[in-house]
Amino acid sequence: MFVLSRAQAEARTQGENGSLGMTGWTVASLNDFGRTRLSQHFYMRDFLFSDIAAVHGLVNAPDDPELAVAAGTQLCEQLLEPLQRLFGRVAIRSAYRSCAVNQLGNERGHNCASNAKNYAAHIWDRRDAAGHMGAMACIVLAEFVDAFPGDGDWTRLAWWIHDHLPYATLEFFPTNWAVNIGWHEQPARSIYSYAKWQADAGWKRNGYLTRPGMANHATGHRTEWEALAERFPLATGGQN
Numbered sequence: 162m163f164v165l166s167r168a169q170a171e172a173r174t175q176g177e178n179g180s181l182g183m184t185g186w187t188v189a190s191l192n193d194f195g196r197t198r199l200s201q202h203f204y205m206r207d208f209l210f211s212d213i214a215a216v217h218g219l220v221n222a223p224d225d226p227e228l229a230v231a232a233g234t235q236l237c238e239q240l241l242e243p244l245q246r247l248f249g250r251v252a253i254r255s256a257y258r259s260c261a262v263n264q265l266g267n268e269r270g271h272n273c274a275s276n277a278k279n280y281a282a283h284i285w286d287r288r289d290a291a292g293h294m295g296a297m298a299c300i301v302l303a304e305f306v307d308a309f310p311g312d313g314d315w316t317r318l319a320w321w322i323h324d325h326l327p328y329a330t331l332e333f334f335p336t337n338w339a340v341n342i343g344w345h346e347q348p349a350r351s352i353y354s355y356a357k358w359q360a361d362a363g364w365k366r367n368g369y370l371t372r373p374g375m376a377n378h379a380t381g382h383r384t385e386w387e388a389l390a391e392r393f394p395l396a397t398g399g400q401n
């Protein structure tokens with residue numbers, strides 16, 4: 162369990178009082194924090210790299226490490242571990258963002274939503290406006306991409322996750338079927354995509370594959386994902 166030093170605790174308090182981020186991190190303390198184990202295969206260090214932070218010289222580390230660890234643990238145990246077990250290595254593209262890193266990304270047009278919208282999502286160490294905890298990571302499943310690279314094939318994975326895992330939100334992208342996958346205490350269970358798929362009225366993109374209120378939102382989409390068994394036999398699991 163990661164424990165804050167006195168200096169780090171004071172820095173976190175300063176951050177809560179209006180600064181852009183925690184100022185008490187040292188190389189040694191961040192190194193220790195990165196060793197925090199979130200699940201069987203994932204450590205906190207896996208989620209801390211940020212292109213924005215690297216280019217602009219920011220420390221991408223949480224103001225509230227305990228909350229970040231708690232939320233990240235749920236993301237890893239509930240979502241990432243099952244995916245890696247069935248579909249191979251989970252490649253992490255973008256995950257945790259500090260408030261300062263996300264704010265800069267939003268201001269500079271680097272595809273970051275506002276801080277308020279990213280609380281309990283990419284900003285793991287802030288609860289959302291309703292007080293709920295959550296965490297999000299953008300991942301790629303390379304073995305899935307190799308096996309199912311065709312237009313709309315990402316929906317096989319989307320429907321499998323929908324039927325089997327306690328996700329909060331999924332957001333798919335065209336390149337390598339990258340997906341923002343989120344865990345949240347109050348899951349919305351919605352799937353949005355910027356990649357195209359075959360809908361009843363033809364090919365569609367930039368919209369919801371499913372969300373509460375849509376006729377297809379109930380679980381039980383085996384016909385949509387059962388082809389996964391050709392490459393990933395454990396995916397069938399005798400369910401749905």
